[in-house]
Amino acid sequence: MSLNPHTERQQAKKFLYGLCIFLAFMLGFPSLANLWFSFNDVTFHNLTGEGFAGFENYRKALGNPKLWEALGYSLRFGLVATIFEVGIALFMVFTLHPLLLRKPWLTAVLMLPIMVSPALMGIMYRLILNEFTGIIPGYLNLLGFHVTLMSRSMIQYTVIAIEVLQWTPFAFIILLTARQSLPYELEEAAAIDGAMGLKYSLRIVLPLISPAIYIVTFIRFIDSFRVFDHIFVLTGGGPGSRTTSISIYIYKLFFQRSELGESVALSFVLLVVSLTLLYFGLKLVVRKEQS
């Protein structure tokens, strides 16, 4: 004697209520609020708006050249960081996989950086990169290299390097998981056929884990694009606006320049654009994965 499947379905529908209501409140409502605020003239002295502003906020937001600078910066940052992270992670998977297979706990050591808050990681780097008391310039000086890693010429590389050093393990663990889920029989078959080492890795493993590569590239690019934490604590977006990512730009627009309407309009635009790009991006990734 079993229950009517229709009744069961009705019961199960209720399971979604909590989640949907919650997300409507936490995400749906702010999105609408963004929309509403963006069409009004809001200031810190009058948070409910001083009057309809039409598209003025959008015009100001999109007409500001600094916005496009910040967007360009985030794009470049995301691309460079992702390429390095995925490349290094692939290299690590191929070279370290046998070792980690035998001693899996070693993987944990490689995972530590992603457990640290990126903001705190930024402060740690501030400590060790200090020209006078930091250990990195200290060591490098001993070796004869006089480096100033936070100078105007180096700072851009430094912030990217920090991102790469912290998040490569993330790409690594995903690719490693993919690698380790390949059937053992594949290895044996390859060995019998005489395909070993590098050739095996490149011609057999690589294509098989390529779905994971696409996924990880996609995820890391998105995460690097919206970088905020470690750059904020290390440089505040400076010098000038040299390291101002799009997230830092919006933050400063709101908190430092008190441009409420502009920052909210920009947030809404970014929301719509991101969702659109994500929709198409995901389709691309899924299609590639299926092929």
Added chain:
Amino acid sequence: MNKIKSLINSMVVGLFTAITLLSISASANITVLAWPGGPAEEALRKVVDHYNKTSDSKAELLYFSRDNFFDKMLADVAAGSKDFDVMLTATYSLGKYAPFMTPINDMVNDEVLSTFSQGAIDTQTYQGTVYGLPTDLSLHFLYYREDLINELLSNASWQATYAKISSEYLGKEMKPKAAEDWNWDDFVASALFFTRSINPDSPVPYGTVLQMKNLLFNIMIWQGTAASYGGDWRDADGNITIDSDAYRRGLKIYKDLFDAEATPADSLSYEYAEANAAFGSGKVAFYTQWSAAYADFIKPGEYPAIEGNFTITNQPAGDMGPKTHFHSLGLGINANSDKQDEARAFLSFLGTNEAMSMFLKEGGQPPVTDPIMNAHAGDRLDMLMMAEHTAKYGKVMNGGTEGGAFAIYANMAENFTAYWAGDMDVDTAIVNVTKFLEAEFAK
């Protein structure tokens, strides 16, 4: 399953109980939002500890990070925050926060006037209303290594090198002078001399360390340079005078020093803490810095590399003599606070001779009246020089106390540090700043 449910139930109950208890216990106490960092912070902690021993309502200190301190404070008061009852005031931000603060003109009684001079109270007054009690007078000094400068003044071969460097970089042969008599050319020449990449025999790697992070406080330091050549925000008629010889010369001095690498290449990310680290580790010959750093450097045992070998004096002179920016930091009352009485009680306490004497002794720099100064300043050079320097060299920019002053400094920081970093040419920077000032003052 039931175990988990009941565990979670008890956690939720416990959570709400904790929240309730914490909020109850905090009801009669006040929170003081003060400026972080430096000896003034430690001094204030001691004063607050003393207050708590003698008062029913306890005061608790709260600090934001320096970097976005004023941003957060504004966002919070505008949102009607009751998280702090007593808050930081600054001469250059009175106009901006005035709508959110409680006037305290009635608190300026005889006791307060015997602690602070009227002039000091004025630095916390905006359009006739007093918004805070001044706890710190901030100005800038030239901090320098006496041993190095003395050596330079007496060593003939050093002077020969000095003459060579100055003629190469500044176009004229110069002789070293005592630090208090310096003009900006002497500053530049000496900085070049003490930079090892220019003078391999220099005893230190860098002549000076400039604070060039995109931070509005760094512009306040630099302003002394521009002011010493007669620079100002506006003239008497209200015209914006950023596009002036004075400003260009001042900007160029920093740029030239940076390009010549007489300051560490990381200077573009430096502010208070990093500059102090550089000087305190003995790697820099001299630099301009906030007066607050002095009390930190004289602490025995903390900076072995420079202990006993440094002193302070006025900034170098421009055509108008030496000038320094100055302002006061103070504490005022958040108009949103529910604990106005307790907040006033705390401020009253701060205004007593006893409190400020303690604050002074513990490392703060309050603009106190002469009797207190003479009794407690001891050998604190920064305190002894403070009144005299402010009177002789202090410069407040025309418009520097208006509501938009804060945003103006921030805008200058963004444009001028971009120029120093080589991301913008000086004309563009000056045009941007001028436009911004025009818009601000037109409001």
Added chain:
Amino acid sequence: MIVKEKGAAKNSIEAFRWLLFIVIALIINLPIIATILTSFKTTADINSSPPIFFFSPTLSNYIEVLFKGNTNLLKYILNSTIIAGGGSILAIFLSFPAAFAMVRHGIGSSWLLPLVTNIRALPLIIYAIPLYLMFQLVGLLDSWLGMILVTATISIPVALVLFVGFIQDIPIEMDEAGRLDGASQRVILWKLIFPMSRPIVIAVFLLSFITSWNEFLFGLILTTKNATPVTIGATFFVTTYGVKWGATAAAMTLSVLPPVILGLFAYPYIGKSMLSGAVKG
């Protein structure tokens, strides 16, 4: 390569692997190691330039940071614990039933699941400002509850994806057994499926806890002093103590200890969550 290399080549390749591992592990963990070491140095040792490598350790920084009473580090750690823990629990109880409905009845799997996974990708700043204004209106600024709502939101995507993946692998026969006894869906969910999902629930809790603990942006904007998490609180130290790197290092070591320790147990699930998410999403 599992296939065994021959003889001497095998040993040198092996040694190479070990060397590579050690070099990479050292480089990526350098800031953590340096910070921990610094936290045990005296101020004089830290201020010396060039930095010294051998030193006699001291606990003075930890004592200063924990017990001197000047600092609120313990409170920030408490805040972080409550916010991260509360948010994770909330996310679990919102996502698990939804995942069940999606897998067993296909409700919402076509629109809710992709929507939720998309959330993970958006720059959080987009929501930070309207949430700030909203919270201010309802009085949730600088509160534990407000921050818990935020961390739950951030944790839901990963939770949902992992739950969906796990429940999919539970054979439908398990449900059948319950049905035969006349159990409703609700009973099947909580009395049968949930207990069986203990491993994944723990994994989700660990991952969510770590991510929530490390949240910075919302903590920065939405709190002032009462609910400030330790990621923000630690930044106060840098400027508050000016040049006192020792105290800062001690504070930071304590701040990263919980997520790092938990991470040692949780990391295997990261790979699975990311891969299964894209396949199913």
